[in-house]
Amino acid sequence: MKYVVCVPDGCADEPVDELGGRTPLEVADMPTLHRLAATAELGRAAVIPEGMAPGSDVGNMSILGYDPAEFHTGRAPIEAAALGIALADDQAAFRCNLVRVDDGIMADFAGGHPSSDDAAKVVAQLQDDLGGPTADGEVAFHAGVQYRHISVTPRTWADAECTPPHDLSDKPVVLPTGAAAPQLTDLMDRSRAIVGASSLAANQIWLWGQGTRPTLPTFGDTYRLDAGLVTAVDLVKGLGVLARMETLEAEGATGWFDTNYEAKRDVALHALDDWADLFLVHVEATDEAGHAGNVTEKVKALENWDRRILAGLVEGLDSIGPWRLLLLPDHATPLRLKTHTSDPVPYLLYDRRTEAPGGTYTEAGVADRPVVAGHDLMGRLTSVR
Helix, strand or coil, rough: EEEEEEECCCCECCHHHHCCCCCHHCCCCCHHHHHHHHCEEEEECCCCCCCCCCCCCHHHHHHCCCCHHHCCCCCHHHHHCCCCCCCCEEEEEEEEEEHHHCEEEEEEEECCCCHHHHHHHHHHHHHHHHHHHHCCCEEEEEEEEEEEEEEEHHHHHCCCCCCCCCHHHHHHHCCCCCCHCCCCCHHHHHHHHHHHCCCCCCCCCEEEEEEEECCCCCHHHHHHCCEEEEEECCCHHHHHHCCCEEEEECCCCCCCCCCCCCHHHHHHHHHHHHHHEEEEEEECCCHHHHHHHHHHHHHHHHHHHHHHHHHHHHHHHHHHHEEEEECCCEECCCCCCCCEEEECCCEEEECHHHHHCCCCCHHHHHCCCCEHHHHHHHHCCCCCC
């Protein structure tokens, strides 16, 4: 038996006026998904436990079968793991976005989506000018992907409330509060002279998502399966690293609208045919479209999922042998809000060998279905061997 997990990040939404009161899932042309849904188990999953912030860190941890209420220590430490950063007990990691703030307004939480190479040059300059010892300990900057980077600080600096920049799109900025707020605000302020002088559209850093070193049981020990994943996002890679899953690269995977869908599909099929029992495919494009409030790109990203991943994936899996598939987003990212919500998301659990009652894979299509804990779905996917 082969197992596949598909994560169209943030694809769940609310009715959109521009779509005639329908959601992107209701409008998108997705014949393969609809065919699977007709004989699949459908329902709603609470991927964000009550009281936790609705982020991809929490949602993807749930999807991998780990209860965030037990294992989550913060978003940034997960991304740090993807970059090979081993946090010491006296250190904390922060997500370090390159952003654009104009006249106190978060004009662009993604800093114009710079190339990773261009961004790395700016992060290197940040390290040269702002990295080093402080009164509390060492500060360091590490380059990630596009606008997403990591800053390692003294552990005491984690004592702050920091607002995710994507929650502030086109809104007045909300500066950190709490005991470490002065240090964090000072660092962000001083970054303006460096980032603002670069060729990037960004003009400063934004620190958030902090936490200390996490510990996850290995996926192989938990589920007795050889598992891997493919993604362009360090956050999801970091979860794979912490869970001791194989994290594979796909040529042309960008974490943006232009990502190489086919390459991710082919990486998954090759791994499943060669060595993997379970493989996770993550695509960020739907989430980015939600944050941008871009209706057209969100619908297009869903159609790309169907045409450029699911169609060939199903065909390839049929040639390998029996298989099961779990598909769900890690959270909703409504176009109207341009940020995440904690609402339960639709899930699909398909078994090639059996038929379930089926239905329509949309928000409305599962509205009357019971809600299950997101971290329970991995066990349900892999329970039939």
